[in-house]
Amino acid sequence: MVEPVISIASDFSRAPAGRYISDGPNSGERFRDSLLVPALKQHDVIAVDLDGTRGLGSSFLEEVFGGLIRLGFSAADLARRVRLKSEDSSLVAEVRGYWGI
């Protein structure tokens, strides 16, 4: 079965910016809480496409993916359930770094 794909660029914003909701409408916290966490509750395995944006800041990435750990997801669980898709392997490496793997 093919896992559902959440694209940051097409499902959220081409210009994601900031960490918290107070930083703006395209923040990492909003992406995590409105798209990523509901998808993880609904599906066993999901894919997140990191390409297509005008650039991703570490503050955004940390809040999205590091924030999942703070919400109680385990690193091993996330590694199994979230497939990261990007042409830029350093983005994938950074996210995995937030999970400590």
Added chain:
Amino acid sequence: MTAPAAAPAFAWYLQFAFVVPASVTVIGWLVANNQADRREKRKDIREAIADLRIKTDVVLTAASAYWLIEVGAKRDAAAASLKAGLKSLSRSARGLKMSGLEIETDSLLVAIRQSATGGPFEQKGRKRTAADKARMTDLIGDVDALIAHAEAAFYQQFSLRQRHWTRFLPAALFLAVTKDRV
């Protein structure tokens, strides 16, 4: 009537004498072709490293504008420019690998991205602090590490020791074949 002159006696193997110069020509062509390919590859990688330097300069300029200079709407523009610059830097590093340099840049790019856009990056109403200068120092160090790593990988792959001996091969073969005829 006179008898026809006897055919001159040749050693049988002389009929294959053409093989030696032909082989020298083919080997020389292969070596020259290989050297030309290597030279082109070296040139491509030098250009890719020069491009990487330009991209790192763009990132440093945008980062200093965001963290140290601009305020308000101009700071937002600097943030967008910084993220675009980092994206472009990652693309340039990928280009370096595609041009044939054996190098691993992911961890260095992560460090650069985290220094440039980590912590309170794009935080609304953020005030400038002393930590911003320390962040810029870290970023300059990370950028320097990336360039140094690329340069080291380049000189390791294209060191003089590795590339000098084959250039003499065609001439050596030629001399070996012709020395008895001169």
